[in-house]
Amino acid sequence: MSCSEDFLDPELQQTKKFDEALETATDLHNATKAVYANMNTAEYYGRDYIVFGETRSDNTANDFGTGRYINVSLFQMIESDGYATDTWDNIYECIQQANIVIHADVSGDAAEINYYKGQAYALRGLLYFDLMRLYSTMFVTGSDMGIPIVTKYDETGSAEPPARATIAQTRTQIEDDFTEALTLMDPSFDGTKQEMSVDGAKALFSRYYLYTGQYTQAMNMADDILTNPNYNYQYTDPTLYQVMWTNDEANESIFEMAFTNTDRLNTTSVGYMWDWRGYGDFTFTNDLLSLYGADDVRWPYTDEGYPVRYQDLNGNYNIRVIDYPEVVLNYVEAAFQEGDPNSDALTWLNELANNRNLNDVPNTYASLTLANILEERRKEFAGAGHRYFTLIRNGMDIPAVAGSHLSATIPYGDPVLAFPIPEVELDANNNINDEDQNPGY
DSSP states (O other), X not given: OOOOTTTTOHIIIIISOHHHHOOBHHHHHHHHHHHHHHHTSTTTTTTHHHHHHHHTSSSXXXXXXXXXXXXXXXXXXXXXOHHHHHHHHHHHHHHHHHHHHHHOOOBSOHHHHHHHHHHHHHHHHHHHHHHHHHHSSTTBTTOOOOOBOOOSXXXXXXXXXXXXXXXXXXXXXXXXXXXXXXXXXXXXXXXXXXXXXXXXXXXXXXXXXHHTTOHHHHHHHHHHHHHSOSSOOOOOOGGGHHHHTTSTTOTTEEEEEOOOTTTOOGGGXXXXXXXXXXXXXXXXXXXXXXXXXXXXXXXXXXXXXXXXXXXXXTOOSOEEEEEHHHHHHHHHHHHHHTTOTTSOHHHHHHHHHHHTBSTTXXXXXXXXXXXXXXXXXXXXXXXXXXHHHHHHHTTOOBOOOTTOSOSSOBOTBOGGGSOOOOHHHHXXXXXXXXXXXXXXX
């Protein structure tokens, strides 16, 4: 989602003040598109955030052939780690862009303006959520350190830099942002899945609630999409599963990042890391591959050996941020944790499993267990960057499976589960000192 040429005009970026540059609802929409464009970088949803969630799990083995992601993969990061620094910087740049949209004073149709501001609130909620699950100590035993909160762009540069919030304060900020987004956004303005929609905000809110153990809220938010969707979500025909990943805005997609021939990442794309025609740094472990039955279409490679989610070597494919199957599994997992109050979670789970099998071969789970739910989630999202976070949000260890780059299990609660606060942030921010660094660094 590149922004319009008008928004990139040097007069707007370098000469005009922000309150003069953003005057109409169209200007506001273009400014919101700029947030999406910045989220597409290799340091965030274009590559790194997805890789982090795979290489730090039992899904993916790093052969270290090109020297990429070594310390990330081995849980041996240091304060000056470039991956930690680059993703931190990129996400905060996106937050500042969202802050500009949120506080812009523009004229035009109030409902349309509120919709774009709602998009910015939902994006900011996602941005802070992604920061929290990577850099806070929410998965570290005995520590309560959130991330810095910035809610307004300081054009003058005179404001005090933010200190670290607590995890509770960080959670409040995320919940407030998603709630405000759903208050402001009118679904009649929903269009492309390449921008945040009302369903997109609800879906991501359900993910957040699942991570924070608020299972009733996660179940209800997901159920609202399952029973009252704003789009006609449908499972893809099993025979077309591999083809689906070459199409933009497929029926299963809820919110995706757009990449075109003009902004594709080429050799820095996420697929280039798995593709044997590219760097081929990563392979899926036998521990993962052994889960797929002969008729399961979700085998994470194509017949040619390319990663099924990322088939174009140059990165000309959209990145799914969240989709309908995840909402189904969010509902199922949350319902399980709440004792399956509607007595339908197993039905939803088996519907997903059966829709992924060829030749009408049934793939039915006999019972609703957390192990069954997480297995289905693992098979569904191989390569999507979820597995690491799925393990630790459930209080599980990171196992050193056969063929993995890990030689020993990483226990849940270990300080290495949190990325370090970047050294450059500690040096530049007088309100975040060495004692504010995450434990163990």
